[in-house]
Amino acid sequence: MSHPPTLHSPLKVAVVGTGYVGLGTAALLAYFGHQVVGLDIDQDKVAMLRRGELPIYEPGLGELMAVCGDRLRWTDDYASAIPDADVIFICVGTPPLPGGQPDLRYLAAAAQDVARNLNGKMQVVVNKSTVPVGTGDWVTRIIEEHAPDYKAHQYNVVSNPEFLREGTALFDSLYPDRLVLGGNNEHGVARLLELYAPLIEQDFEAPAHVPRPAGYTRPEVVATSLSSAEMIKYAANAFLALKISFANEIAGLCERVDADIEEVVRGIGSDTRIGRQFLSAGAGWGGSCFGKDTSALISTGEEYGYDMPILRAAVTINLRQRQLIVAKLQKHLHRLQGKRVAVLGMAFKPNTDDLRDAPAHDTIARLNELGATVVAHDPVAMERARREWGHLKYVEAESAGAALVGADAVILMTEWKQYAELDWNEAVKTMRQPVVIDARNVLRGGLPGGTLERIGRRGQSQPQPQSGPALHLKPEATK
Ligand SMILES: NC(=O)c1ccc[n+]([C@@H]2O[C@H](COP(=O)([O-])OP(=O)(O)OC[C@H]3O[C@@H](n4cnc5c(N)ncnc54)[C@H](O)[C@@H]3O)[C@@H](O)[C@H]2O)c1
Incomplete structure (x- = not known):
């Protein structure tokens, strides 16, 4: 069944790069009634999409498509997608180079192939990839150099x-807070x-x-210059990363002074100037964006001889936070050689199979170094991990419960709902040593008969009396 278009004048759209961003963009615009072609150089991806299969895990996306x-x-052919x-x-990846700068080679290649296939009439090229300030101008140059019969004002870069x-x-x-549109000329916008x-x-x-949330009216349209729009994306991600690092830094002090980060965050986050979101203490940020975008911003600063100490500190705290997880394990198990450690959650956050810069990666790598036997589970990312984490040593568990059997400790790395909902009081009975490191602070209350270690919470490692309150779930999921 095809959803009836709501538009009077649908546009023809090409989406270059069909990853997490490109697929979402393509599906959204087609849902609105536009004619959309998604283009990728990865022929396997294109073949999957043509068969109606999704190359990524993203809840609800298949239904919308x-x-x-x-x-x-879907196509892998620029000549069939661009002229019309x-x-x-442009939604291609901009992964980090070893020095922290984004690798723009995919963007350059895509921009050149787009340029070669432009039709000489008014077309708008939109940069949706996260790119350093000034990249929009560079894409304009690429178009000037490669577009056939280039004439100024035929094309706009937004x-x-x-x-x-x-x-x-x-x-x-579907329900964004804002829509940022940056251009140096009003036609493109x-x-x-x-x-x-x-x-x-x-x-x-x-x-x-995906119903419209109650009270939602419309996104704020933020029209800016090209360079401001590029900066907005980096500054937004850097600020969110900063908030998480701030919460983690305060959590570390909470542990030392016997305060509780959850209470502290509730107390500060209810101040509307601060806000509750992204103040969750835990294993630190991960994923394809925060690490990459903070490093990119710092390296842009370096290009201009401008130091960014706040961002550098946020990155340092994030690294320290990842190390803290294994340190907490060592506090209870001491020498990890030969110990069996269950890791629940491999993706950097729940409801995705994205493993890029996932804290679980570093934790498993460190456990490998220390000689522990790792048993890992993730509801959706295990197949992907087989392809991308071949360098790590771990045994796959069929379920979270199976991972715990005979384990000396378990680390709850990703706050998947099904992990939080596990009957922990029963599950720990199957472990050799019932040590639970809750690296996302999702488990509440005590853990009768077990040792529960959290991040920045009061009453660490205090086994609760059997008659104590049973474990219950934290109502609001993090991030
Ligand atoms: N993933 C996120 O949550 C997210 C959120 C906001 C912004 N972004 C930004 O959006 C961009 C894309 O991120 P993503 O996560 O979707 O990346 P991704 O790696 O999932 O997808 C990128 C796709 O581009 C394709 N590609 C590479 N070179 C190509 C070319 N020359 N022509 C056509 N296709 C090509 C790849 O095959 C891949 O399918 C990045 O700049 C990222 O920083 C990502």
Whole structure:
């Protein structure tokens, strides 16, 4: 069944790069009624998409794509996707280089291939990849050099940074807080306002599986210069990373002074100037964006001889936080050689299979170094880990419960709902030593008969009396 388009004048859109961002963008715009072609150089991905399979795990995305019908198609051929498109989104990866700068080679290649296939009429090229300030101008240069019969004002480059969170990508894309559109010329931005009209007006029929939240009206449209839009994306991610590092730094002090980070965060986060979100203490941030974007911002500063000490500190605290998890384990198990450690959660956060810069990676690597036997489980990321984490040593567990059997300790690395909902009081009975490191502070109350270690919480390692309150769940999931 194909969802009826809500638009009077649908546009033709090409989305270059069909990863987490490209797929979400393609599905969103096709859902609004535009004609969308998703393009990727990875032929396996394109073949999967043509078969109706998703190359990534993202809740609800498959259902949304299914209702788009023939408004959504896939190709690996620039010549069949670009000439016809009114708007071309570039959504390729910009992974970090060893020095922290983003690797722009995929972007350069995509921009060149786009440029070679432009049609000489008014087309808008939109940078959705996260790129350093000034990259939009560079893409304009690439178009000048490579577009056939280039004439000024035929093309516009616009920056439209993406703010979706993996795991809730559809919700974030359909009901965003803001839409940032950066351009140095009003034509490109005007075309994007037309493209995004259903999003801005919120006059589309909300998909049944991603309902419009009560009270939500519309996103704020933030129209800026190209360079400001590019900076907004980095500054937003850097600030969120900073908040998490701040919570972790305070959590460390809480442990020392016998205060409780959850209480402290509730107390400070209820101040609207501060806000509760992204103040969760735990194993630290991870994923494809925060580490990469903070490093990129620091390295941009270095290019200009401008030090960014606050961001450098946020990165340092994040690294320290990852080391803390194994240190907490050592506090209870001491020598880890030969000990069996269960790791629950491999992806950097719940509801995604994305393993990029996941704290679980560093934890498993450290446990390998220390000679522990690692038994790992993740509800959706294990297949991907088989491909991407071949250098790590661990045994796969069929379920969270199975991972715990005979283990000397378990580390709850990712706050998957099913881990929080495990009957922990029963599960720990199957362990050789019932040591639970809750690296995401999701378990509440005591753990009768076990040792529960959390981050920045009071009453660490205090086994509760059997008659004590049973473990219950924290109502609000983190991040
Ligand atoms: N993943 C997120 O949560 C998120 C959120 C906001 C912004 N971003 C930014 O969006 C960009 C994309 O991120 P992602 O997570 O979707 O990346 P991804 O690695 O999941 O996907 C990138 C895709 O681009 C394809 N590609 C590479 N070179 C290509 C080329 N020359 N032509 C066509 N396709 C090409 C790859 O095959 C891959 O499928 C990055 O800059 C990232 O920082 C990501």
